[in-house]
C-alpha cells in the first residue's frame with residue numbers, strides 16, 4: 001500500500017464519472033464533499049496487500065493516527081487514489097481495504113471523511129506547507 005499524507009486547510013471533491021464498471025454506490029449528497037482542517041490520506045491499495053489485508057488495514061490506521069497526532073489534526077479524510085503505484089490491487093479488494101481503514105479511524109474517535117471509490121473526481125486541496133505537511137508511507141504485509 002502507498003499513502004500520500006497531506007495536512008491541509010481543506011480538501012474538496014466533485015464526482016464526474018464512473019471510472020470502473022461497479023463503483024461504490026453513492027447518494028446525491030456524496031457526489032460532492034469538503035472537509036476543513038484535515039489530514040488527507042491518498043491511498044493506493046497494492047497487489048501485495050492481498051496477501052494479508054487485515055495486517056495492512058491495521059498498519060495504515062496506525063500510521064495515519066501517528067501522523068495525525070504529530071500535526072495535531074482531528075479531522076481525517078480517506079481518498080481512494082490509484083496513481084501512487086503501478087501494482088494496484090483489484091478494485092474489490094481495494095474498496096474493502098479502504099472501507100475498513102475508514103471505519104477503523106472512526107472507531108478510534110476521529111472525525112473521518114472519505115471520497116467515493118471508483119469514480120473520476122475533480123478535487124481541490126490546500127496544503128498547509130509546514131515541514132510535516134507532506135509525507136508518504138509504504139505499507140507491506142510481513143512475508
Ligand SMILES: Nc1ncnc2c1ncn2[C@@H]1O[C@H](COS(=O)(=O)NC(=O)[C@@H](N)CO)[C@@H](O)[C@H]1O
Nearest residue numbers: 019044045080081082088089091094117118119
Ligand atoms: N487499488 C486501488 N487503490 C485505490 N483506489 C482504487 C484502486 N483500484 C481502483 N481504485 C478506485 O477506482 C478508480 C479507478 O481506478 S483505476 O485503477 O484508475 N481504473 C481506471 O481508471 C479504469 N478506468 C481503467 O482501469 C480510482 O480513481 C479509485 O477511486
